[in-house]
Amino acid sequence: MTWHAVSPLDALPRDRAVAALLDDHQIALVRLADDQVFAVDHLDPFSGAHVMARGIVGSATVDGVEVPTLSSPMFKQAFDLRTGRCLADDSKCLAIWDVRLRDGMIEVRSRVPGAAEDRPEVAS
Amino acid sequence: MSELVKHVVVIGGGMVAHRFVEALRSRGESGLWRVTVIADEPRPPYDRVALTTYFTGRDPEDLHLGDDALWQDPMVNLRKGIRATHIDRDGRQVRLATGETIDYDHLVLATGSYAALPPVEGNDLRGCFVYRTIDDVAALRGYVEALRRERPGQPVRGAVVGGGLLGLEAAGALRELGAQSTVVEFAPRLMPLQVDDGGGAQLRSLIEALDVQVRTGTATAKVLGARRGLVTGMRFADGPDLDVDVVVFATGVRPRDELARSAGLAVGERGGVVVDLSCGTTDSAISAIGEVACIDGRVWGLVAPGYAMAEVVADRLLGGSATFPGADSSTKLKLLGVDVASFGDAFATAPGCLEVVYADAVAGVYKKLVVSDDARTLLGGILVGDASSYAALRPLVGTELAADPSVYLVPDTGGLPLGDDLPDEATVCSCNNVSAAQVRGAVTDGGCCSLAEVKSCTKAGTSCGSCLPLVKKLADTALEAAGVAVSRGLCEHFELTRAELFNAVQVTGARTFSEIVERHGRGRGCDICKPVVASVLASLYGGHILDGEQGTLQDTNDHMLANLQKDGTYSVVPRIPGGEVTPEGLIEIGRIAKDFDLYTKITGGQRIDMFGARVEQLPLIWRRLVDAGFESGHAYGKSLRTVKSCVGQSWCRYGVQDSVAMAIRLELRYRGLRSPHKLKLGVSGCARECAEARGKDAGVIATEKGWNLYVGGNGGFTPRHAQLLAEDLDDEGLIRAIDRFFVYYIRTADRLQRTAPWLEELPGGIDHLRDVVLDDALGIAADLDAAMEQHVASYSDEWRDVLEDPEKLARFTSFVNATDVPDPTLRYEQERGQRRPVLVAGDRIEVRG
Ligand code: SRM
Ligand SMILES: Cc1cc2nc3c(=O)[nH]c(=O)nc-3n(C[C@H](O)[C@H](O)[C@H](O)COP(=O)(O)OP(=O)(O)OC[C@H]3O[C@@H](n4cnc5c(N)ncnc54)[C@H](O)[C@@H]3O)c2cc1C
Ligand code: SF4
Ligand code: FES
Numbered sequence: 024m025t026w027h028a029v030s031p032l033d034a035l036p037r038d039r040a041v042a043a044l045l046d047d048h049q050i051a052l053v054r055l056a057d058d059q060v061f062a063v064d065h066l067d068p069f070s071g072a073h074v075m076a077r078g079i080v081g082s083a084t085v086d087g088v089e090v091p092t093l094s095s096p097m098f099k100q101a102f103d104l105r106t107g108r109c110l111a112d113d114s115k116c117l118a119i120w121d122v123r124l125r126d127g128m129i130e131v132r133s134r135v136p137g138a139a140e141d142r143p144e145v146a147s
Numbered sequence: 148m149s150e151l152v153k154h155v156v157v158i159g160g161g162m163v164a165h166r167f168v169e170a171l172r173s174r175g176e177s178g179l180w181r182v183t184v185i186a187d188e189p190r191p192p193y194d195r196v197a198l199t200t201y202f203t204g205r206d207p208e209d210l211h212l213g214d215d216a217l218w219q220d221p222m223v224n225l226r227k228g229i230r231a232t233h234i235d236r237d238g239r240q241v242r243l244a245t246g247e248t249i250d251y252d253h254l255v256l257a258t259g260s261y262a263a264l265p266p267v268e269g270n271d272l273r274g275c276f277v278y279r280t281i282d283d284v285a286a287l288r289g290y291v292e293a294l295r296r297e298r299p300g301q302p303v304r305g306a307v308v309g310g311g312l313l314g315l316e317a318a319g320a321l322r323e324l325g326a327q328s329t330v331v332e333f334a335p336r337l338m339p340l341q342v343d344d345g346g347g348a349q350l351r352s353l354i355e356a357l358d359v360q361v362r363t364g365t366a367t368a369k370v371l372g373a374r375r376g377l378v379t380g381m382r383f384a385d386g387p388d389l390d391v392d393v394v395v396f397a398t399g400v401r402p403r404d405e406l407a408r409s410a411g412l413a414v415g416e417r418g419g420v421v422v423d424l425s426c427g428t429t430d431s432a433i434s435a436i437g438e439v440a441c442i443d444g445r446v447w448g449l450v451a452p453g454y455a456m457a458e459v460v461a462d463r464l465l466g467g468s469a470t471f472p473g474a475d476s477s478t479k480l481k482l483l484g485v486d487v488a489s490f491g492d493a494f495a496t497a498p499g500c501l502e503v504v505y506a507d508a509v510a511g512v513y514k515k516l517v518v519s520d521d522a523r524t525l526l527g528g529i530l531v532g533d534a535s536s537y538a539a540l541r542p543l544v545g546t547e548l549a550a551d552p553s554v555y556l557v558p559d560t561g562g563l564p565l566g567d568d569l570p571d572e573a574t575v576c577s578c579n580n581v582s583a584a585q586v587r588g589a590v591t592d593g594g595c596c597s598l599a600e601v602k603s604c605t606k607a608g609t610s611c612g613s614c615l616p617l618v619k620k621l622a623d624t625a626l627e628a629a630g631v632a633v634s635r636g637l638c639e640h641f642e643l644t645r646a647e648l649f650n651a652v653q654v655t656g657a658r659t660f661s662e663i664v665e666r667h668g669r670g671r672g673c674d675i676c677k678p679v680v681a682s683v684l685a686s687l688y689g690g691h692i693l694d695g696e697q698g699t700l701q702d703t704n705d706h707m708l709a710n711l712q713k714d715g716t717y718s719v720v721p722r723i724p725g726g727e728v729t730p731e732g733l734i735e736i737g738r739i740a741k742d743f744d745l746y747t748k749i750t751g752g753q754r755i756d757m758f759g760a761r762v763e764q765l766p767l768i769w770r771r772l773v774d775a776g777f778e779s780g781h782a783y784g785k786s787l788r789t790v791k792s793c794v795g796q797s798w799c800r801y802g803v804q805d806s807v808a809m810a811i812r813l814e815l816r817y818r819g820l821r822s823p824h825k826l827k828l829g830v831s832g833c834a835r836e837c838a839e840a841r842g843k844d845a846g847v848i849a850t851e852k853g854w855n856l857y858v859g860g861n862g863g864f865t866p867r868h869a870q871l872l873a874e875d876l877d878d879e880g881l882i883r884a885i886d887r888f889f890v891y892y893i894r895t896a897d898r899l900q901r902t903a904p905w906l907e908e909l910p911g912g913i914d915h916l917r918d919v920v921l922d923d924a925l926g927i928a929a930d931l932d933a934a935m936e937q938h939v940a941s942y943s944d945e946w947r948d949v950l951e952d953p954e955k956l957a958r959f960t961s962f963v964n965a966t967d968v969p970d971p972t973l974r975y976e977q978e979r980g981q982r983r984p985v986l987v988a989g990d991r992i993e994v995r996g
Contacts, residue, residue, distance in 0.1 A: 030963045038671075038699040044962040047971050052963065056661075056671075072715035073970050077703040077762075079678075082671035084639060094674040096703035096711055101673065 026123065026130040032060065033127065040093060042076035045131070050120060051076035052129060053093055053104060061104040062120035062131045063093065069115060070097040083110055093117075153180050155464060156241055156249055158231040158406065159257035160186020162195055163437030163453035165212045167255060168223055170461035180464055181222045183249060185241065188280060189228040191218060196450055196578075196611055199316045201284045202323035206841075206868050210281070234410040236430055255460055256407060256420055256428075256435040260400035260448070265308065269370030274378030276395045278317045287395065291324045294392055302327055304390060306381055308367050309397035310337040315482040317395040318359050322483065329360035329389060331367055331381070341478060341489040345506060346531040349513035353485045353532055356511075362386070370394055402439045402446055415441035424470040426460050434460045442471055449476065450610060451578045458580075477544075477577055479530075479537045479611070481914075486534035491527025491544040492517050500526055505556035514556045516540075523547050538617040542573030542583065575617055578610035586618055590625035598622050598908060616910050637898060638675040641668040645823060645898040649683050653894075658688065659696050678702045679898050682785055685821035686893050686934075689941035691948050692821075693955050704783035707959070708946055709765055711783075714973060714984040717765060718758045719745070721772050722780030722818065725792040725810035725830075726753030735775040743768060746981045752789035752827070756782060759982065761969055763961045769946040779946040781818070785899075787826045790814040791839065795832030795849070802832030804849030809878070810838075813847070816882065819942050820889065823896040823905075827861070828885075841869045844902040845885050850874070854881045858888055858916070859906040867903035870913050873921060886935040887920040887928055 029043045035054040042065050043050050049065035053076075065073045078096045082089050085103060092110070094101040100111040107117040121132040155171070157164045164184055171180060186192070193210040201207060218225050233242040240248045262277035264270055276287045294303050303326040307317045310332025321328035330337070336347025337354065351361050366384040373379045381389045402419040412428045413421040419441030426434045426442065437453035438446065447453065452474035462469035477490035495502050499520035506513045512532035518525055525543050530536065540555060548555065569575070571584035589595045589604045601622045602608050608615040626635075636642035641664075643651060648667065657663045660680050664672055672680070681700035685692055692698070692705055704710050709717035721736060728736075736755055740747045743764055745757035760768055769779050781788055790813045793799065795806030810830040820826065829840030830847040840846030846857035852875040860869030873884055888902075896905040909915060918924035949955045960966035975982040 034963055036699065036958075038696075041963040042961065044965045044968060044971075049962070049970070049972075070713060070715075072713060073972055074703070074711070074715040077706065077711070079674040079702065080671075080699065081673035081677060082640075083673065084670070089670055091671070092673065097713070099674050 024132050024134075026132045028125070028128045028130050029062075030129050031127050032058070032124060032129055035060070035129070038080045040076040040078065040080060042073070043131075049073045050131065051078075051093065052122075052131075053080055053091075055080070055091055059091070060122045060124065060129055061091065061093075062122045062129075063102065063104065063107055063117040064119075066117075067095045067097050068109070068117065069095060069100055069112075072097060075102075075117065085110065152178065153252040154250065155180050155182045155253045155255060156251040157182060157184045157255045157257055158241065159259055159403075159437070159439070160184050160188060160192050160225065160227065161257060161259045161437065162192060162212065162450055163259070163457050164255075164257040165192035166454045167257065167436060167457035167461055169213060169217060170458050171464065172217065172220060172223065174461070174465055178222070180253075181224070183224040183226065185229055185231045185243065185249075186225065186227050187230045188282070190281065191225060191227065193281065194610070195279075198278075198281070198284060199320050199323075201281065202288065202320045203871050207281050207285075209868060231406060234406055234433075236410055236433070239432060252432070253464060254433045256404075256433065256439055257437045257457075258403040258406065258439045260402050260438045262396065263399045263401045264396055265367070265398045267308075267367055267370060269372055269378075270396065272370055272372040272378045273376050274372075274393050275370060276393065278313055278320070278395055278397050279400070284320065287320065287393070288324060291321075291326050291393060295325070303392050305329070305393040305395065306331060306389060306391045307395045307397055309399070310334070310361070310363065311340060311397065311399070312338065312478070312480060312482070313397035313399075314395075315354070315480075317397045318354075319483040321393070321395070322357070322359065326393065327358075327360075329362065329391070330354070331365050331383070331389075332361070332363045333366050335364045337361065337363065338487060340476075341487065341493065342529050342531060343494060343515065345504065345515065346487075346489075346513050346529045349506065349508070349511065349531045350485065350487060352508070353511050354483060357483050357485075359483065400438065400448055402441070404439055407433075407435065407439075415444070415446065417446070419446040422456075424459075425463055425468075426456050426471065427463075434463075436460055443473075447474055447476075449474070449478065451580060454578070455580050472580070475577075477541055479534050479541075484914075486530065486532060486537075488530040488534035488537040488541075489528070490537065490541045491525070493527045493529050495527070497526055503552045503556060505553070516552050516556060518548070518552050522552060525552070538575075538614045541577065542569055542575055542617070546570060546573070569617075569621065575621065576605075576607035576610075576614040578614075579606040579608075581605045581607040581618075583621055586621045587625045590622060590629055595622070596626070599904075612912070619910065637679055638673055640664060640670045640672050640676045643667055645679055645683075645900075646895045648679065649686070649894050652680075652683050653687060658684065660700055661696065672700075674702065675898070678705070678785075681705070682821045682823070686938075689937060691943075691945065691952075691955075693949070693958070698955075698958075707762060707765065708779065708949065709760065709783065712758060712984070714759075715970060716759045716761055716973065716984070718756050718782060719760050719765070719768055719772075720750065720754055720756045720780045720782035721777040722814070723754040723777075723789075724814035724818075725790055725807045727792075727807055727811065732775065732777065735771070736777075739768060739771045739775075742771075744982060746983065750782070752782070753791050754780065754782075754789060759975075759984065761961065761973070762959055763967055763969070766950055766956055766959050770950055773944070773947050773950065778944045781825075785822055785824050787814070787817040787820050787822075787828075790817075790828040790830060791843070792830045793832050793837035795830075799832055801835055802849065803851055804832055804854065806830040806832035806838065806847075806849060809847065809854070809881075812878075813882070813885070816939055817885075817889065819945065820893075820938055822889070822893045824899050824901045826889065826902075842866065843869060845869070845888065847881060847885075853877050856881055856884050859903040859913070861901050861903050863901075865903070869903075870906070872913065872917055883932065884920050887931040888916065890931040890934045891916070891919060891927075 037056050040051045040053040051065045053061045065075045078094045083092045091104040092101040102117050107119040109115040123130050192212045230244040231241050242248050262279040305321040305326040306329045307314045310330045318328045318330050337350050369382040371380040404420050407420040420435035421441045422435050436456035459469045479488035495517045504515045515529045517527040569583045573583045575583050589601045595601045608618045635644050677700040740757045745759050748756050750756045790810040792806050792810030796802030827843045828845045829838040829843040831838040831840045832849050842860045842862050846869045848855045854876045855874050856872045857869035858872045974985040
């Protein structure tokens with residue numbers, strides 16, 4: 024599983040997401056106000072359209088902890104950015120990608136061997 | 148249907164019959180009875196109490212009672228336009244005017260009353276009317292309008308015989324029809340049954356100030372007629388004749404008890420079917436309820452006691468043992484815009500009781516409270532000119548007042564000790580006999596979470612509406628006390644409602660989400676509160692919606708300035724103000740659609756929608772539109788959508804104003820205006836209403852003299868007809884009224900609350916709105932005007948602004964690392980000569996689970 028350089032951090036607006044293309048796989052990159060970056064699948068599992076990067080970035084309280092979220096612009100389900108878990112429906116989640124920053128460049132790596140769109144092991 | 152199901156037949160399809168059917172069907176054991184309602188009038192039961200609103204432009208259908216589900220219930224059979232003619236008690240059958248007979252196990256008489264026609268010579272001339280049914284008021288209106296057509300330029304002169312509740316309603320109706328009106332009352336004062344001499348005198352001067360003539364202590368001797376049998380005047384026992392064209396008799400009612408009489412049932416001395424406290428007649432298989440019943444020796448001409456009787460009979464049929472709880476004649480009315488209320492022992496008949504009177508002839512107010520001899524217990528009262536304290540005072544009858552009686556009468560002595568401390572047993576809604584305990588219980592035990600739910604669950608506030616402020620207060624207090632479940636806040640980040648947040652932001656002057664959430668909320672926001680804050684900021688400060696941090700708050704549609712489609716592409720709907728478009732414009736739209744291969748459709752809002760534009764194509768499409776003189780438009784966004792227009796005066800042979808020009812003016816004025824929900828307008832060139840303006844948030848209909856403005860209409864999920872706010876406005880007056888209405892709505896409505904539900908929840912409703920918009924009752928009109936001026940002055944084409952700003956433009960790329968590569972998963976197939984999306988990814992995902 025290799026790291027892919029996707030975009031300079033500076034190209035990303037804060038508290039919003041952008042889409043990126045890796046071969047023919049689409050991911051959503053989210054940069055929070057404090058410059059933490061998350062990468063998840065751009066594919067919205069509810070609508071089947073590649074739109075996640077156009078959702079609203081925010082937060083939700085999960086088990087007493089405030090977690091960063093991304094909500095689908097299509098039907099508004101929110102996903103926990105740390106785990107990809109859908110807060111509205113346990114049976115759906117977003118694949119999440121490892122992210123690191125090298126010289127101002129965002130690099131991502133798939134967590135799962137094989138098909139990138141497979142379900143990830145949920146981290147938490 | 149099993150044989151165990153019995154059949155109850157109701158004769159009469161009025162207000163009380165409706166309540167009976169509803170009560171019967173809403174109980175658990177309701178499967179025991181099927182019910183047939185025989186209704187003489189050609190329509191379902193309607194709200195007779197609100198009959199006069201027929202003249203203020205309300206659709207008669209708005210008056211209907213009972214939702215469709217009730218009348219479509221297979222256990223309910225409503226037979227309209229059929230009269231029952233005979234009761235065969237031995238055979239337990241009712242005969243109908245059609246000759247048909249119907250068997251019953253139980254019979255309920257709910258035939259109401261006739262309008263009494265006094266035995267005055269000439270009472271049958273053409274031009275004489277009574278005031279009881281929709282047909283009566285429709286006939287009155289038709290006659291007045293016909294007179295006006297026949298004699299243009301001449302005033303129509305009307306008179307009403309009877310100065311009671313009905314008479315003043317009728318006088319109001321004449322005035323609404325633009326006729327002159329004189330009220331003739333036999334007693335020495337107006338509303339002799341409800342108010343005393345002091346109240347009557349005040350009422351008279353208020354009514355006269357409205358250009359309604361009043362003659363009290365006057366007996367009508369004769370209606371004078373001309374040869375064609377038309378009314379020309381009236382003659383009185385003394386005093387000069389009066390020239391009139393129309394006479395409305397409003398001299399009381401007579402129970403429609405003829406069926407009961409001929410069936411041999413006991414009737415009261417002054418009419419009415421005699422019933423006991425269970426509403427049973429002398430035949431155990433027959434009950435009587437409502438205005439036709441004579442209960443405890445008296446016939447009630449009010450709806451509340453009728454409703455109580457309906458509940459009693461429903462309960463009895465289902466095995467209960469309810470009895471008539473008694474009633475009182477408390478009333479609150481708004482007649483010709485004048486408040487009149489009387490309650491409890493209004494005429495101070497209790498021995499030793501005291502009267503505390505407050506009268507201010509300049510302000511036009513007369514208020515009296517009747518209290519016990521120690522001045523502590525409230526016994527009753529009369530309020531004329533200002534009855535705002537009625538809802539709070541009436542439930543206190545029989546209880547000890549918390550303060551000196553005068554405190555309750557003098558205006559501006561600070562908050563009245565009312566509402567929350569109301570005893571549980573106090574009746575809050577007298578129309579529907581709902582106690583404070585029931586309202587509180589609806590929240591604490593019934594799980595209601597809003598005023599609307601409390602209303603539908605308890606029925607409180609659903610008839611005359613005068614108790615609504617009190618019901619709201621009680622419900623709110625109970626909701627707040629319940630605390631846990633019922634945050635009215637926006638979401639987990641804000642405990643404030645949208646209106647509260649608007650206020651808070653306005654007061655603190657905060658300009659960014661970070662600042663706002665820090666001061667008034669918590670966390671980092673979500674897809675609910677962020678767009679709300681964006682909308683509030685847009686309303687307060689204008690500016691581009693993608694400026695700075697605001698861009699992060701926008702929902703995808705506002706973020707991309709286009710409407711998201713199911714495959715992730717967007718639609719573009721060029722603004723076409725008023726639906727007017729040149730042939731060149733049409734051709735260019737066609738070319739753009741062709742060049743980008745966009746699916747094209749004419750919308751329901753008089754413009755053209757082009758679907759299937761990819762993110763990276765949007766700026767290219769806007770460029771083409773801008774060059775052709777268009778702007779892209781809002782088919783998305785909580786903002787102005789379209790101003791629909793008919794063709795109007797320039798072409799249409801019926802048009803009386805230039806509806807297209809006005810629609811264009813309005814659309815250009817309000818475009819881009821951010822609001823709690825979308826806003827739609829319509830402008831019709833005449834009353835034929837081809838633009839369906841009354842289905843819009845603001846509907847404008849041309850008149851000979853100007854424009855009528857209707858507000859609070861919509862289609863969609865819960866269709867509502869707009870209500871008349873103002874008449875015959877000139878262009879500037881119209882725009883000022885819409886400006887103020889919109890800004891007031893924008894500042895006070897809830898998130899995603901359209902104007903109709905907002906208006907419904909607004910305390911005081913359309914009357915209050917009229918006070919604010921036309922009479923500046925809150926003193927905020929200048930502020931509202933300034934807010935709209937700011938919007939108009941700062942408007943700029945959002946889409947063109949993006950084209951001119953590289954930073955904003957940078958958002959419109961498909962991928963951050965491959966800016967022009969289209970989404971590789973988009974697939975299309977052809978249908979009817981255009982493309983449609985095929986959802987490859989969606990199908991796969993859905994199969995997987
Ligand atoms: C295009 C159009 C249908 C058509 O092909 O004719 C349409 C399409 C949409 N309507 Fe509509 N409505 C369209 C006329 C209407 C009308 C008729 C009218 O305006 O005369 C109504 C009923 C009237 C009304 O609004 O009072 C209407 C009632 C709705 C509603 C229900 C609103 C309600 O109060 O219940 C929604 C949902 C909402 O707004 O929350 C809605 C929402 C939508 C959205 C925006 C849903 C969405 O978010 O994707 C649709 C997308 C439009 C797009 O992608 O471009 N649309 N929609 C019409 C655009 C008119 C225009 O030029 O702006
Ligand atoms: C203009 C106006 C304003 C009013 N304002 C108020 C107010 O503010 N507060 C208040 O409490 N009350 C008010 N009232 C009185 C209130 O409307 C009545 O008390 C109430 O409607 C009585 O209901 P009901 O069902 O007994 O009779 P109705 O509503 O009169 O219904 C009786 C129905 O039975 C039908 N019917 C009669 N005989 C037959 C037959 N043989 N076969 C078939 N159908 C038959 C009639 O056509 C009628 O539709 C007002 C009335 C009017 C006219
Ligand atoms: S509303 Fe009146 S003016 Fe407009 S098109 Fe229809 S008939 Fe003509
Ligand atoms: S008192 Fe009339 S609706 Fe409540």
